[in-house]
Each structure stands twice: as C-alpha cells, then as structure tokens.
Amino acid sequence: MPVSPRRPASLQGRIFRGSRVVAQGLLTRTELRSTAWRPLFRDVYADARLAVTHRTRCAAAARWVLPPGVAIAGRSAATLYGAASIADHEPIDVLVPAGQRFGPVSGLVVHTGAIAATDVAVRHGIPLTTPMRTCWDLAQWLPTEDAVAIVDRLAGQRLVALPRLRADSQGWIGKRGWKRMVRMAELADAGAESFPESRLRVRIVLAGVPAPVTQFVVERDGRFVARLDLAWPQLKVAVEYDGVWHDDPEQFHRDRRRLNRLLGADWIVLHVTAKRFREDFDGFLTELRQALTSRSQPR
Template sequence: MVARGLLTRTELRSKAWRQLFRDVYADSHLAMSHRTRCRAAARLLLPDGAAVAGRSAAALFGARGVDTDEPVDVLVPTGQRFGPVSGLVVHTANLGSDEIMLHDNVPVTNPQRTCWDLAQWCPIEEAVATVDQLAARGVVLLDEVAAFARRRVGLRGWRRLLRVVELADAGAESIPESRLRVRIMLAGLPRPVTQFVVTRRGRFVARVDLAWPELRVAVEYDGLWHDDPEQFHRDRRRLNRILGEDWIVLHVTAKRMRDDFDGFLAELRHALAHRAH
C-alpha cells in the first residue's frame, strides 16, 4: 500500500494500524487472535510448499493455549530457503505433499503431521496437552496418530510421538488437567481415569477430574473461575457429597504444581497405597 501511494510509512506507524510481521499490518480495530496472525502469515509471507505447523496448526484446528502474539510456527520443506522472519518460527524438514491440507484457506499440516511436529518441538507435557485437545475435538483419532508414528519406524522422533500418544487422553477437559495427568504418569503412578462419574445406586453424585475408581481416590485441579465466581463453591459442595461415599479427594492448585509438586505426589502415593492395602 505504501508502494502504491495509498499510505505513508508514518501513517502505518500511527495507532490506526497494528504491525503483525515485517511489512504486514492490520487495521487496529480488527479483532486479533493467533489464528488471524496464522492466516496473515500464510497469505502474505509463506512460500509455495510451506505450511502453518505445530502449535499454530493446532490453534487453527481449534486448540486453546496459544496466545495471540506468540510466534507462528511454519514448516518449510528441506532444501527450500526461507527466513528468518520476525514473528515466525521457521522449521525445516521433509514434508510430503499429502501432509499438507487447506483449512480455512490456509495451508496447514494435516492433523497427524501436526501431532508429529508437536511431539518433536514441544516439551512432552505441552505436546500431550495439545494432542488431548485435538483428540477431544475429534480432529484426530489417537489410534491413527499411533499408526502414523509406526509408519515412520527408524526415523528420528517416532518413539517420542508414540510416547505422546500413550500419555494422551481424549477425555481431558482442560490444559492444566492434562499437564497434571501427564506429570502423575511420568512419576510412575498408575494411569487415572479422566472425568470419572461417581454414582450412588445408579444416580449421579459427582464428576471428578482424575480418578482411580477401584481405590476410590480422586484428584481435582482447583483452577480460577473468572467467569463464574460461584463455581469454586459449587465444586466444593459437589466434592463434599462424594466424601460421604468414602472417597479420598486430593486437591492441587497451579501454585502447588509449580512450587510443591513432589509434596503432592507423596500425598497421592500415600492415598493410593493406603487404599490398595
């Protein structure tokens, strides 16, 4: 637009415009999201054969947890030169044409390839939490992702993707819950059931985030309920009901996960061992 004389560079630096990438601007009144930035990058920056990938691809498929201003992950086929570009994280790897699809008119790695890249590029907790979301939304089937990994036996990273699939669970309902479950399993404890429904004589009593039903032990992640300040109190009343059913319910907060997760694990191990005996 500057070259065509429609705007000056001074005007672009005004509050009327927001810079997305170098030489890429948007109207400052446009509702911005990471998906919007992915679409802009794909339309105006990516070379032929490249695709939005990784966490950015997952965001286009509907996964949460990627902030608006985080760099956009893109994948460029080996041998093709591109970048660096401020605001993009450019990855280079072998990329089959069958591993790219159009989603909302954006070239994006297909769901299986997206899971592969998540497993390679992200810490395992983050990779599993994102794959959980894709599986919960029906974007991928975990069996298909495992098959994708097995077709790549011998390639660096196939075992890591299988491990992500083993830890993933389509029943997870939040990112913190996913991370909590993964940490518990990586610590060597038995796999919990997600979103377990406690019943009494066939009637609903409560639903818990993670449970070992045969031992009647449950774990609840206590989040911050910004949209509903009464939710915390409703949850506490709900959990009080299942205490009458002889359940042990342990609570963990973001602070506890950050500062004292070993202490929480010790409590959980004790509860599971106590009930096992």
C-alpha cells in the same frame, strides 16, 4: 514530530502490503509509520483498529509472507483447529520442506523437515499441517506435558483418533524423534477437559503412578453423584484440579458439598491448586502415592 494518522476508506479494516499502497499513492512511507497502521510483518500492515489475533496473523502470513510449500504448523496449526490457545503477539510456527530456503522472518519460528503432500491441508485459504502431522511436530517441538495437552484437545474434538495415532506412531519407529512421538501417543487421552488437567495427568504418569481414568462418573444406587477429573476407581482414590473458578465462594461451596457426598461414598479425594502444582508437586505426589498404597492394602 508524530505523523498525523490518515486512513483512506479503501484501507480501513484491512491488512495490506505497504509497498503496494505506496505505489498506488494511497499512503506515503511516512504515513505508514503513523498510529493508524500496525506492522504485522515486513511490508505487511493492518488497520490499527482491527482486532489482530493469532489466527489473523496466520492468515496474513499465509497470504503475504509464506512462499509455496511452506505451511502453518505446530501450536499455530493447533490454534487454527481450535485445539490450542496462543497469545496474539506470539510468533507463528511454520514448517519449511527440507532443502527449501526460507527465513529467518521476524514474527515466525521457522522449522525445517520432510513434508509429504498428504501432510498439508488448506483451511479457510491457509495452508497448515494436518492434525496427524501436527501431532508429530508437537511431539518434537514441545515439552511432553504441553504436547500431550494439545493432542488431548485434538482427540477430544475428534480431529485425531487416538487408536490410529498410536498405530501410526509405530510406523515411525527408527525415525529421528520417534520415541517422543510414541510416548506422546501413549499418554494422550481424549477425555481430558482442560490443559491444566492434562498436564497434571501426564506428570503423574511420568512419575511412575498408574494412569488414572479421566472424567470418571461416580454413581450411587444408579444415581449421579459426581464426575471426577482423575480417578483410580478400583481404589476409590481421585484427584481434582482446582482452577481459578474456585475463587468464587459459591462455586467453592458447591464443590465442597460434592466432596462431602463423595467422602460418604468412601472416596479419598485430593485437591491440587495451580500454585501447588507449580511449587509443591513432589509433596502432592507423596500424598497421592500414600493414598493409593493405603487403598491397595487389604482392609
């Protein structure tokens, strides 16, 4: 038989340790299982009416679950910095110092590694890896495309300086995983404006195509014409990523008018949709190489 929800005023809108409120007589163990409360971690509950985001869960883990020395890391740290987006229900990445025993814990992905004191910062009361250390962990834990996309955002928000990241990455040569770090640092670009654009750029470069310029501004007679997602300016070849906003007919019309102006300026503009990027990247890559080759030949 379902348990009737009961919400003491002192617990409304809060996150709390279940065993403590039971000991205080505020709720019974049976009442904790009612629809009034949402379990976040073992013995950690939230008011079910509270909006629980990934950030909320990180704060709860830091307060109620993580022992000293353990920090929020990876994609979760990047999310706390505003440089990534993780679904509310996804597990939290945490980094445990080598030699310290912790986990497994439901709702957490536990990674172990050496952590220097300078690798950890405290943000709104939450211990998390610094942006620079976060970059290293992203390089080790994620596919290159995904890692670079997040580092692009960290760089775009000036939380990471790419020249320093590239210089520091050389200092990690010889450590396990250093090649992934160096490659990620080389591929990162602070000019990227979206995760799909970053992934597209990285895949193009990894396929052996010269790196494009991001967000290149085309001008004619000193006047603005358009800004291109990816461009090879010397060859006047560009790639535009068509996101979901192109379902809007008015936006589609504006974009095609912009394309016509560019064609008037003798540009070749290739468009890539999410579907084509996912299902026919090889076909698109062939078209891009043909465009670049045709423009490389004397005219």
